[in-house]
Amino acid sequence: MALDDLYREVIMDHYKRPRNHGTLDDADVVVEGANPLCGDEVTLWLEIEDGLVQKVRFAGHGCSISQASASIMTEAIEGRPIGEVDEIIQALRGMMLEGEEPNEDLLGDGIALEGVRQFPVRIKCAVLGWNTLSLGLRQFTESGGKPVEAHHRE
Amino acid sequence: MSTSIRGAATPAARTAPLDAVALRRDFPILAQEVRGKPLVYLDNAATSQKPRVVIDALREYYETTNANIHRGIHYLSEKGTAAYEDARVRVASFINARRPHEVIFTRGTTDGINMVARAWGDANVASGDEILLTEVEHHSNLVPWQELAKRRGARLRFIPTDDAGVIDLDAYRDMLGPQTKLVAVHHVSNVLGVIAPVAEMARLAHEHGALIAVDGAQSVPHMPVDVQSLDVDFLTFSGHKMAGPTGIGVLYGKEHVLEAMEPAHYGGSMIRMVELESSTWADLPDKFEGGTPNIAGAIGLGVAVDYLERVGMDAINAHARQLGGYAVNVLSDMPGVAVHGPDADGDRGGVVSFTVEDLHPHDVGTVLDGDGIAIRAGHHCAQPLMRKLGVHATARASVYLYNTTDEIDCLVESVVKAQRFFGTV
Numbered sequence: 290m291a292l293d294d295l296y297r298e299v300i301m302d303h304y305k306r307p308r309n310h311g312t313l314d315d316a317d318v319v320v321e322g323a324n325p326l327c328g329d330e331v332t333l334w335l336e337i338e339d340g341l342v343q344k345v346r347f348a349g350h351g352c353s354i355s356q357a358s359a360s361i362m363t364e365a366i367e368g369r370p371i372g373e374v375d376e377i378i379q380a381l382r383g384m385m386l387e388g389e390e391p392n393e394d395l396l397g398d399g400i401a402l403e404g405v406r407q408f409p410v411r412i413k414c415a416v417l418g419w420n421t422l423s424l425g426l427r428q429f430t431e432s433g434g435k436p437v438e439a440h441h442r443e
Numbered sequence: 444m445s446t447s448i449r450g451a452a453t454p455a456a457r458t459a460p461l462d463a464v465a466l467r468r469d470f471p472i473l474a475q476e477v478r479g480k481p482l483v484y485l486d487n488a489a490t491s492q493k494p495r496v497v498i499d500a501l502r503e504y505y506e507t508t509n510a511n512i513h514r515g516i517h518y519l520s521e522k523g524t525a526a527y528e529d530a531r532v533r534v535a536s537f538i539n540a541r542r543p544h545e546v547i548f549t550r551g552t553t554d555g556i557n558m559v560a561r562a563w564g565d566a567n568v569a570s571g572d573e574i575l576l577t578e579v580e581h582h583s584n585l586v587p588w589q590e591l592a593k594r595r596g597a598r599l600r601f602i603p604t605d606d607a608g609v610i611d612l613d614a615y616r617d618m619l620g621p622q623t624k625l626v627a628v629h630h631v632s633n634v635l636g637v638i639a640p641v642a643e644m645a646r647l648a649h650e651h652g653a654l655i656a657v658d659g660a661q662s663v664p665h666m667p668v669d670v671q672s673l674d675v676d677f678l679t680f681s682g683h684k685m686a687g688p689t690g691i692g693v694l695y696g697k698e699h700v701l702e703a704m705e706p707a708h709y710g711g712s713m714i715r716m717v718e719l720e721s722s723t724w725a726d727l728p729d730k731f732e733g734g735t736p737n738i739a740g741a742i743g744l745g746v747a748v749d750y751l752e753r754v755g756m757d758a759i760n761a762h763a764r765q766l767g768g769y770a771v772n773v774l775s776d777m778p779g780v781a782v783h784g785p786d787a788d789g790d791r792g793g794v795v796s797f798t799v800e801d802l803h804p805h806d807v808g809t810v811l812d813g814d815g816i817a818i819r820a821g822h823h824c825a826q827p828l829m830r831k832l833g834v835h836a837t838a839r840a841s842v843y844l845y846n847t848t849d850e851i852d853c854l855v856e857s858v859v860k861a862q863r864f865f866g867t868v
Contacts, residue, residue, distance in 0.1 A: 292813055292864060296806075301865075327805060328822050328835045350835055352805035353865070408809065 294404035295411065296353065299361075303398065304353040309363035311346045317436045318429045322349075322421025324413055324443035329355040331418045333363075333425060337434075342366050342374055352414050354405060359418030361398045371426060378423050385416055413443055460765075461758040467845045469494040469750075480815030483850045488633050488661060488794050488841035489819050490683045493747070497686060500746040504739045511735055513712055527738050530745030531728070537748045538678065539669040540695055544727040547694040547701070548741050552660040553583040555679030555694035556627075558707035558731065559656050560587035563677075564625070566705060567654075570596035572624040575615070575653075577601060577639075578831050579608045579632045582824040584658040588627055597624070606832065607785045608637035616647055623653040630662035630678075634823045634839065635784035636767060636794035638662070645674045654700065660684060664751075664843075665792050666760040676700050682740060687747035691740030694731070701727050708733035751844075759844045763793030766842045770795045770851045777858065779868055783832055793842035796823070799858060801867040804838040810861035811838075816854055 313334035321332045329351030336344040345363045349356060362381075366374045380396055383389035384403060391400035405415045424441040467473050470492045475482050484492060504526070510519035512527050528543070535543040549555040568574065574588050578601050592599050600618055603611040610628075619626075626648045631638050641657055648655045656677035662668055663678070664685030670678055677700070682691040696704075706713055706724055713733035715723040724730045751759065768787035775782045779800035785791040799807055808820035819839045822829045829835060840854055862868040 292810060295809065296864070305866075326821070328829075329805075352803040354806075411805070411809065414805070 295408050297401045297404055299398050299401040300353065300357040303357035303360040307347075307356060307360040309346050309360065309367065310348065312348060313344060313346050316346075317434075318425040318439070319437075320421050320425030320428075320439040320441060322417050322424075322441040322443070324351075324355075324417055326443070327351070327414070329414055329417055331355060331359045331421055333359075333418070333422055335422075335425065335429075337371070337429065340370050340372075342369055342371065347418065349418075351417075352411075354402075354411050354414040355417050358399075358402055358415045361402070362418045362422060365395070365397045365399055366422070371430070374422070374426065378419050381419050382416065385412055417443060459758065461754055461762050461844055463762065463845055463847045466754065467847075469496070470845055471495055471498070473845060477815035477817075478813055483814075483816040483853050485840040485842060485846065485850065485854060486817045486819050487664075487843040487846075488684070488839065490689070491664060491686050491843050492845070493688070494686055494750050496750055497688065497743050497747050501688060501739050501743050504742050509739075512738055513729070523738055526742050526745075527736070530741045533745040533748050534693055537752065538663065538693075538695060539671050541671065542698055545670075545695055545698050545701065547696065547728050547731040548736050549679070549692040549694050550690055550737070551681040551683070551692035552658060552679045555677075555692055556583055556656070556658065557587045558694055559677050559679070559696075560591045562704045562707040562731075563654075563700070564588075564591040565594065568592075568595045568597045568624050571622060572597045573618075573620075573622045574599050575602055575618055575623060575626045575628075577604050577608075577610060577628060578827050579604055579635065579637070580627070580629055580825070580828075581633050581658065581660070582826070583660075584627055584629060585827070588625075602628075607783075607789065608632050608635035608828075609785065609790070610639055610644070612640065612643065612647075615644065619647055619651040619653065621651065623648070623651050626653055626655040627658070628655070629658045629660075630668070631665070631792045631794065632784070632828075633661050633794060634796050634825050634828055634837065636661075636791040636796070636841075637785050638666075638790045638792060640790075641675060642673045645676075649674070661792065661794060665763045667756040670695055682744040682747065685744075685747055686750055687744035688737075688740045691737045691744050693744075698727070701731070706730050706733065710734050754844055760792075762844055763842055764791070766846055766848065766851065767791060767793035767795055769848055770840055770842070770854070773851060773855050774858070777855065779862060780858065783834075783837060793846075794839065795841065796837040796839045798834055798837050799862060799867070802861060802865055804836045806865065807838045807858065807861050810864060811854070811857045814853065814857045814860070816850075816857055818854070 316334035317337045318335040331349035334346045380392045421441040428437045428439045510523045512524040532543045535546045602615045645655045654676040657675045659680040663680040678695040683689040710733040771787040783796045804820035
């Protein structure tokens with residue numbers, strides 16, 4: 290077990306210099322995710338227009354994996370159609386939870402999270418942001434495109 | 444019996460410092476390597492490791508004695524009943540209870556506290572009454588009282604503590620009154636390691652006609668606890684944190700308090716006479732032990748208690764304070780590391796919580812785990828305390844009789860490694 294497998298350079302870079310960190314005033318989706326067992330928290334703000342995730346911001350606190358993973362996620366989904374975002378989420382979950390091969394086209398820097406699989410207790414940290422996003426988008430779709438505020442608990 | 448503790452039962456030996464390196468050999472699990480490094484087990488506040496005598500006692504029970512107790516009219520049942528009741532006598536003596544039947548076997552501390560909240564609380568706490576707690580409590584000594592307060596329309600009040608968790612006794616004195624029905628307090632904090640002045644708190648509670656229930660989960664394993672000199676009304680603790688098996692714990696209650704209480708669980712073996720419409724209850728302790736109890740667990744706990752007494756509770760206590768104090772000092776001296784709780788020479792045990800600047804406790808825990816070091820990272824089932832401390836989580840190292848200063852040095856070395864890895868120093 291090497292620490293470098295878990296804390297790859299890409300992950301450390303996102304942890305120290307998070308992308309899309311902040312909030313949005315006119316978000317269509319605000320969704321808070323938390324893992325009460327470890328205290329990790331990720332909140333997402335999404336602006337959705339014409340079926341595209343036009344803007345995404347995140348804030349939160351927690352371990353390096355949870356925060357880096359959320360940062361990576363925002364880069365992977367910004368500007369993409371909702372249907373494609375669902376595919377990206379599925380690719381991430383497939384890689385983390387089902388042992389699927391990493392899909393760089395969909396996941397971008399997200400493939401660096403593959404190493405977290407060797408640390409079963411940390412997988413929840415890596416998927417927190419993604420599960421939070423998934424819930425937010427589902428509720429947005431179910432609301433018929435009206436703004437939603439949602440809460441996700443691991 | 445292991446050679447390392449043989450002969451330790453003389454009074455002179457009891458006051459001598461314990462030999463942790465020798466005692467380690469009594470604990471088979473400690474001999475292993477984890478991730479290519481010798482295991483450094485510093486998560487004893489979560490659960491302690493078990494000496495071979497306890498593991499052997501469990502196997503021996505199932506191989507030679509297993510039968511249901513208190514009802515069989517056959518050899519094995521009598522043998523099992525005798526062993527189970529003998530364990531009760533040993534545990535009662537360990538905490539200096541007046542009578543063995545003041546010791547009720549439970550599933551653990553949480554179970555015991557819930558039993559008090561239900562069986563004593565529902566009958567004795569009424570609308571407008573107050574229950575005094577602290578913000579330091581483990582969730583298991585908070586949530587049952589929240590629920591009791593909701594059921595009965597009672598009010599929880601929190602005795603102020605300073606940032607190290609030291610209770611403000613003057614404020615406590617002022618909060619007590621005729622409305623106070625119960626004081627529910629930790630003996631040793633599972634996060635801060637601070638020791639509460641339980642004897643003084645009991646005296647003051649009794650002056651106002653209130654009872655005191657003490658969460659002894661982190662004290663009974665590590666220091667001599669005498670329920671008569673503390674004069675507490677209830678004391679709860681867990682076997683698995685004191686070298687015993689999981690799934691067994693103790694609710695101690697004063698005889699007259701337990702006698703006046705209704706049962707907490709209804710069913711077999713806790714009854715005297717059962718009619719179709721109603722029933723009457725067995726005497727103590729059976730009244731509180733409905734259903735088949737954890738027989739093997741109780742017997743294992745009895746053996747664990749014997750083991751701890753042979754090592755000597757004074758020596759175990761001195762070791763925890765010495766090693767805990769050492770850890771507090773060396774961690775406090777590190778740049779970017781903050782220790783939460785009393786200073787090394789304060790009233791504290793061997794539980795040491797710390798945070799590392801710009802490093803999440805889970806990341807600290809993972810780096811330490813890579814070096815074979817087991818600690819706890821998180822909120823330690825004390826979310827209100829985390830908020831009070833202004834942190835989301837802490838890392839926590841907690842020692843037991845088999846830990847050494849070398850292991851604390853390993854911990855420090857690995858924390859430095861984590862800081863370097865994350866570039867925070």
